[in-house]
Amino acid sequence: MNLAVNFWLTNKGILPTTDAAVLKANNIQSILGIQSIDTGILGAVIAGIIVWMLHERFHNIRLPDALAFFGGTRFVPIISSLVMGLVGLVIPLVWPIFAMGISGLGHMINSAGDFGPMLFGTGERLLLPFGLHHIW
Structure with a gap:
């Protein structure tokens, strides 16, 4: 996925x-030595949900006899690599909208005056069970 994002950024002239x-x-960080858009925990959760959905759909797949070794659960990493590569091409188009939304919430809380700490604490507690409190 990060390689696809890097490919897109390079073709747009943003990198190198x-x-x-x-x-x-552009919110670009070095992730595993690859310059990519830093989606943080939210990106990891989205990737996990996509791979879970692929696993649910393809873990019982039966391939022709010549490719039978790659059937079943062995097929899941193969299809996941292909699908996540395509997702990586979509992320640079979609992620700036999410980033602006998160930034907008931060600015709203900052300008909320005395209610700002209450909004921050409430948002943090609501995101905590999902492990997304790191994006707040």
């Missing part, structure tokens, strides 16, 4: 660059 301002403006 070492200018910190450009990298920060």
Whole structure:
């Protein structure tokens, strides 16, 4: 997925660059040595849900005899690699909308005055059971 995002960023002319301002403006981090858009925990949860859905659909697949070794649960990593590569091409188009929404919530809480800490604490507690409190 990160390779697909890197491919998209390179073709758009954003990469390769070492200018910190450009990298920060596009939310680009080095992830496993690959410059990619940093989706954080939310991106990991989305990837996990997609792979779970692929596993539920393909864990019992039966392939022709010549490819039977790759059937069943062995097929799940193969299809996951292909699908997550395609998801990686969509992330640079969709993720800026999520990032603006998260940033907008932060600005709203910051300008809420005395109710800001209450909104922050409430949001943190609501996200805690899902492990998404890190994005807040």
